[in-house]
Each structure stands twice: as C-alpha cells, then as structure tokens.
Amino acid sequence: MVVKYCGITKEEEIQYLQKLPIDYVGFVFYKKSKRFVDKEQARRLREKLNPSIPAVGVFVEEEIPKILELLQEGIIQGVQLHGEEEESYVLTLKEKMKQLRGDSFLWQAFILKEEKDIERANASPVDLILLDGGKGEGKEAEAGLLQKIHRPYILAGGLSPENVVEKIKAFSPYGLDVSSGIEEQGEDGVRKSPEKMESFIRLVKERSSMAENIGRFGIHGGQYIPETLMQAIEELDKAYTEAKADPAFQKELSRYLNDYAGRPSRLYYAEKMTKDLGGAKIYLKREDLNHTGAHKINNVLGQALLAKRMGKTRLIAETGAGQHGVATATAAALFGMECVVFMGQEDIERQALNVYKMRLLGAEVVSVKTGTATLKDAVSEAMREWTKRISDTHYCLGSVMGPHPFPTMVRDFQAVISKEIREEILEKEGKLPAAVLACVGGGSNAIGTFYHFIPDEGVELIGCEAAGRGVDTEETAATIAVGKLGIFHGMKSYFCQDEFGQIAPVYSISAGLDYPGIGPEHAALHDSGRAKYVPVTDLEAVEAFEYLSKMEGIIPAIESAHAISYGMKVAKEKSKEESIVICISGRGDKDCVSVARFRGEDLVE
Amino acid sequence: MRSIKDAFAKGKAFIPFITCGDPDLESTKKLVKSMVENGADLIELGIPFSDPTAEGPVIMEADLRALQGGCTTEQVFQMTKELRQEVDVPFVYMTYANVVFSYGSRKFMEKAKEAGVSGLILPDVPYEEREEFLQDCRDFGIALISMVAPTSEDRIAKIAKDAEGFLYIVSSLGVTGERKEITTDLSSLLKMVKSHTDIPCAVGFGISTKEQAKEVAQYADGVIVGSAIMKKIHENPGKEEAVLGEYVASMKSVL
Numbered sequence: 001m002v003v004k005y006c007g008i009t010k011e012e013e014i015q016y017l018q019k020l021p022i023d024y025v026g027f028v029f030y031k032k033s034k035r036f037v038d039k040e041q042a043r044r045l046r047e048k049l050n051p052s053i054p055a056v057g058v059f060v061e062e063e064i065p066k067i068l069e070l071l072q073e074g075i076i077q078g079v080q081l082h083g084e085e086e087e088s089y090v091l092t093l094k095e096k097m098k099q100l101r102g103d104s105f106l107w108q109a110f111i112l113k114e115e116k117d118i119e120r121a122n123a124s125p126v127d128l129i130l131l132d133g134g135k136g137e138g139k140e141a142e143a144g145l146l147q148k149i150h151r152p153y154i155l156a157g158g159l160s161p162e163n164v165v166e167k168i169k170a171f172s173p174y175g176l177d178v179s180s181g182i183e184e185q186g187e188d189g190v191r192k193s194p195e196k197m198e199s200f201i202r203l204v205k206e207r208s209s210m211a212e213n214i215g216r217f218g219i220h221g222g223q224y225i226p227e228t229l230m231q232a233i234e235e236l237d238k239a240y241t242e243a244k245a246d247p248a249f250q251k252e253l254s255r256y257l258n259d260y261a262g263r264p265s266r267l268y269y270a271e272k273m274t275k276d277l278g279g280a281k282i283y284l285k286r287e288d289l290n291h292t293g294a295h296k297i298n299n300v301l302g303q304a305l306l307a308k309r310m311g312k313t314r315l316i317a318e319t320g321a322g323q324h325g326v327a328t329a330t331a332a333a334l335f336g337m338e339c340v341v342f343m344g345q346e347d348i349e350r351q352a353l354n355v356y357k358m359r360l361l362g363a364e365v366v367s368v369k370t371g372t373a374t375l376k377d378a379v380s381e382a383m384r385e386w387t388k389r390i391s392d393t394h395y396c397l398g399s400v401m402g403p404h405p406f407p408t409m410v411r412d413f414q415a416v417i418s419k420e421i422r423e424e425i426l427e428k429e430g431k432l433p434a435a436v437l438a439c440v441g442g443g444s445n446a447i448g449t450f451y452h453f454i455p456d457e458g459v460e461l462i463g464c465e466a467a468g469r470g471v472d473t474e475e476t477a478a479t480i481a482v483g484k485l486g487i488f489h490g491m492k493s494y495f496c497q498d499e500f501g502q503i504a505p506v507y508s509i510s511a512g513l514d515y516p517g518i519g520p521e522h523a524a525l526h527d528s529g530r531a532k533y534v535p536v537t538d539l540e541a542v543e544a545f546e547y548l549s550k551m552e553g554i555i556p557a558i559e560s561a562h563a564i565s566y567g568m569k570v571a572k573e574k575s576k577e578e579s580i581v582i583c584i585s586g587r588g589d590k591d592c593v594s595v596a597r598f599r600g601e602d603l604v605e
Numbered sequence: 606m607r608s609i610k611d612a613f614a615k616g617k618a619f620i621p622f623i624t625c626g627d628p629d630l631e632s633t634k635k636l637v638k639s640m641v642e643n644g645a646d647l648i649e650l651g652i653p654f655s656d657p658t659a660e661g662p663v664i665m666e667a668d669l670r671a672l673q674g675g676c677t678t679e680q681v682f683q684m685t686k687e688l689r690q691e692v693d694v695p696f697v698y699m700t701y702a703n704v705v706f707s708y709g710s711r712k713f714m715e716k717a718k719e720a721g722v723s724g725l726i727l728p729d730v731p732y733e734e735r736e737e738f739l740q741d742c743r744d745f746g747i748a749l750i751s752m753v754a755p756t757s758e759d760r761i762a763k764i765a766k767d768a769e770g771f772l773y774i775v776s777s778l779g780v781t782g783e784r785k786e787i788t789t790d791l792s793s794l795l796k797m798v799k800s801h802t803d804i805p806c807a808v809g810f811g812i813s814t815k816e817q818a819k820e821v822a823q824y825a826d827g828v829i830v831g832s833a834i835m836k837k838i839h840e841n842p843g844k845e846e847a848v849l850g851e852y853v854a855s856m857k858s859v860l
Contacts, residue, residue, distance in 0.1 A: 225658075227775065230732075231756040376656065485706075486703045490729075497707060503703070
C-alpha cells in the first residue's frame, strides 16, 4: 500500500518525514490553498528531500507549460489534477509529460458525490486516481460510492491515525493520501506533526504487513491456547490496541525508554573491524548498552506499563539466558510489582549471574525441571502458571512468539531498534544499508532490527539461527533450517519436531537461542523470501565472540555473536561503498564462563 | 458400539482419562477394560505429547514416560482398534494440536474413525481456531469437543451454541491435577451453559474424590477424572488393574 503525505510546505517537515517509509510527497501549487508553495519554495523542499521519494505537484486549472517546467527542472516527478478538467486537457498533458520524462506519472483526484462521479473516475485516462469526499477539506468519500470503483485508487480526504486502520479494513485501497490528518497547530499556523506522521505510517505498514486475519502472518500465528486463557488474551489484545493509539501511553513509554533504559542506543561504526575485513562498512547497533544490558528492556517496559494500565500487580515471565528475566525483574522493581520468573534448571546452571541479579531485584526465580529444562519448558511452565492466576497477573512474554497479540505487541515494542537504525544510518551514510543482521531464537531483537526495513526491498534482512553443533546433528536449534510447520506455544509456525509432532529437544551454547520454534512473523518473512535465515554453529559464534572482543573492545552476548559471525562473511562479500548493520542484542558478561568452558577453561570466582 | 450420546443416556456419566502407553500400550488396554467393567461410560484416551501445556505434573509425567517408552500416534491407533473389538463404550482422543497437525489432520481423522473413536479434545485449540480441524472432523464423523472454563464468561454463548459431542467444563483455573477443593460456582456456570445448549456437559480438572464427584454431578451430566487415575496407575505397579477397577466402581457408585 502506497502512502502520500500531501501539502508539505516546510523544510523541517521534509527532514522528519523522509526518515519514514513514505512513498510520495505532495506539493500544492494552487494559490488559494493554505498549503500553497511557489516554484522556488518547492525547489528548496525538493533539494532537501531524499531523491528516492517522488514529489507530486497538485494543480488546479494550471497552464500546461507551467506544469511541464516544474517537471523538466526536476522539482516534481508526477502531477495530480483535481478532476474537473476537460478530457482534451488531460490527454494533452499526459502525452507531453511522457515525452518530457518517460517515468513521470499523472494522477487525477475525484470528489465522489453522486453516480456520475463514479463513471468519470472509472473512465479517467490517468495512471492512477484519487478519491476524495471534498476539495481537500478533509471530507471522506461515501462508502457506498467507493465500492463501485473498479480500478485501483488512492483514498484521500479525512484520513488520520485514528481512522486509518478502519478505512484500510473497509476499502483495501491501493494507497492513501493524507494531509490535514497529520497536522497540528503550531505557533505560526498549522504544520505537520512529527508524532502524527510517524504513527500514521506505522499503523498503515503494520496493517498491510498483516494477513486478513488479525494475528496472522501469512499462514502463521493465531491463538492456539487453552480456553481458560482466552478471556485474558482478548482482554490483553483490547488493552494493547487502546494503549497503542493513546499518545499519553506512547509518551510515557518513550520517557522510560529514554530516561531509564538509555535510548536511543548508538549506531557505532566499527572502523577497525571494517578495515580488517576489507568489505562493506560495518555498523553495530548497540542494544547491549541499554539498561540491563540487552534489547529485552524495550519490550518489558512496554508490557509492564500496559500491565499497570490494566490494573495488574504481578508479572510472570520465562527466561532462557536470563536477560528477559532480569529485564522483567527490573521493570517489576521499578513499578512496584510482584515478579516470578520461570527458568530451566539447565539454564539456571549456565547463567548463575543473571539468577542472582533477578533475586537481587526482588523476583522469585522458579526452577523448571521438566522436559529439557530449558527455555521451551520455561515458556510452558509460565503458561501453566498464568492459567492458575489470571486476574492480577500479566504474562510478560519475552519474544515475538506465543498467541496473538504477543507476536505483534512485542514486535511493536522492539521496532524502536530499526526505527533508530534507519534514522542513524541515513544521517551517517545518506543511504540505506545493504543488509541488516540479527540473531534469531524466538526472534524479538531480529524483528525489531528488521521491521522498519521490511518495505525497503533493497535492504537484505538476515536472521542468524543457532545451529549448535551443526544442522546435520541432533544438537541444533536452527528452526528454519531443520524445523517443519506445526502448532505449539499458542502459534502456528516452524518448529523442530519429530515425525509425530513431538517437540524436539534442541541445543545451542546460547541459552537465549535454545528454543525449538521461531516467531510467526519470521516464518512468514521466510516463506515470502523477504528475509533469509542462516545457521551459525557454536564454534563460529564463539570465534566471533572472541573476534569482536579483541577487535573492537566490545564483548557481545553469545546470542549476538551468531549475527556477528555471519555479518563478517556478508561484509567481505560487499563493496566498500556499501554498509551493513549488525544488531548487538546484548552484552557478553553473562557468557564468559560458558565460553571459557567451551575453550576448556574453568572459571572460578 | 455406543455413541457419545448413549454414554449420557443412563444417568450421570463417569469419564476416566488415561494416557496411552504409560507404562505401555498393553497395560493401557487392560486398564481400559477394567474401567469399563467397573462402570466407566466413556473413555478419554490421551495420546501423549512432549509438551502438554494444559496438564499438571501427573499427566505431564505420564506423557513423558509413555514417549520415553516409545509410544507413537500410530501405535495408539492400532491399540485403539484392538480395544474397540472388546469394549463398546465410546472413545474420545485427547491430545494436542501439533500431534494431529503433524500427522495430517485428515489422515488423523480417518485413522481415528477406523479405530472406532467418536470424538476429539484438543485443549490448545480454542473456539477461534477450531476451523483448523473442524471440517476434517466432520467429514469422518468425529465430534470436535469444545471446552468451557470459569473464565469463559461472554464466550460461553458462542462456544455452547456450536458445541458437538459433549461440552468439557473446566472446573477451575489452572492445569489438570487433583485439588483439595473446587471453589468455582459450578451451579451458575452450568446453568449458563445449559441455557445455550442441550448437549451434555461433563466437568473435569481437579476431581479425585467421591465427595467431589457427587457434588459436581448435582449440576453436570458427567464427571471426568484424569490425574487421580494416572497417579493410581503409577503408584501401584503390578496391581494397577485391581486398584483402578475398585476406584472406578467407587466413583461410579456415587453418581
């Protein structure tokens, strides 16, 4: 679905909007409009605007030579007419435009008020039509009339962050045109609001990346959970949908993310590593510098605030490496909530430091001894606990998995990672990276790293799975490589399992990636080919862990080391003019003991 | 072979659950026969799953023992088929979505029908997701049995209206396993469910004693017992048939 932000008049607006995945920008060359810009103003705006975003000139009864002049000088790339033009005028303009610039495009907006408007719109010889309820007065076109349009159209008039999802659901338009709906009152008149510009596009992109069914990503996702939990899940879905649209909630979350967790996290140019490898410029997204030392805090602050808003007083969570457990215990301490963390016995032994931290923060850590006594069993046990005690308890799931709304909600909370990367890399490099990489267990840091790049098809998205001792052994956790479609832990997705659907015991040196499934959105990104998933072994990860420590003085989490390992290969294959971004999802202090053991050294403190 | 409806026709039904393959499938067969001889009206046959998220420790461990013993879905079909020759009470399978999904939903229903099974309970498939399996179930005459929980509230109407076979009423919050007392107001819950459907309602989760069974049967059409049965089997090696037979008879006697 394409999106046009129309009536742009200020350089600040351009600066802000081009960080967002907007498809078109509109300049209004109609003198009577509040948002009128003259040729010189438009030229200045065009110069500030990212060349990959076409500008559309909006005209009312304008002389053809004047339009062509703007096109010729590259101030606009396309033309939008108002709909009452004679057919001869439209055809002449169209022909001259194509002669002048083969890639130019002509649109025509129609105000739908009666049946004859429909006929005219359906018959218009332009490339694309826009449908409005009034002359740019923010009026909506009538639903009954819209349904009679037989060609793709851009819906315009009266759109805003508040109603856009509903409009998409009702009409499935080809695109959206918005102007007054993303404005606010400034000191010197109306202006485009950065918050509204951002929330509008976010809602649109989310909606269009979703399948028709809510909570489905392609065939994946869903809500496969016991009836006992359905009410709680429905309540959570409703509360989250409301919170998401509430600026006060978003503002409070931003405040905690910035002032408490230390966002935005830095995008660091790893110069020494880049030189050493001799390929693309390598940038590291430093989620390890967040409070509690990993990306997990982004999601936990969001969910804890939501839980508080819902009147819950107790948080329960699963944890693998302990990072999500520590983050949850931290948020519980911060907001004065009770906290219980379920952790596999095996992981408790591997991650003693994090267990100590959780207890120090006031959480109870419950050792899970069933099954393989790792992350999967911790999730099962947390789910069981939730069915026992629902009214005061929120299950703060740590990854983009489980039943809807968790995969979407956790993704939203982690998407701040790619939102920042996109802005930071454009600022530093002036263009998008060739690839972004992240490690994948359930996949929360990976989806956070990918999300805002999903519409940017030139950017490769690479998820690095834990291959353990190799994908040809039984001791692996690389779900995309060895798993098959299944239903488990509330979702349909890919899982490591045997021929009768029994979930396989998986293995990785990294407790955080030691999970037999993958989030449903990743499964869908894999199906569509938009993202690729590659296995990285224990040994490769350990080597990358050691490499980054020595090369850049950054000790990464062993989970993140999986992404570094593959990122090193990718960097070598790319040219020096390109850049890649690797997400360092967490810090590696917690892993020193197990990496030392892997190298045959026993650390005793 | 009797139908699910028949099981509820003569007074309150006693419905034992048994995990197939714990300790082995031959034992399962003997134990089912013993329970039927002692008054069981309908048998829930559990197909073991590695990660049964709705089960408490007793059934979870039974599942894991069965899997460690090598029990597979295929073998459960075979055992059921053999058992079907000897007993005529209705059987329903109780397992998890992935067991059915990975076997192939259609193939699973075909095999289940062949083995003489009348219904299927999937605790991780709520009303919203039943489409996944519903058509295949219907094509082979397998009732996809829905569950109602104390938290279902305004979901009850739609669940009850579309219910097939019988309704599985979850007695209380939490997972399966014995409870000292059941605090849910079952009388109002059942009244509510029954205002939307004529399908029989059986209550399960947490019931182990005669007193509880008697209490529950005041409002319900049947009583389901699972963990208490698996515990008796596990704790009485060598004499499980006798112990279980006696237990089932005593439970049935108060209904």
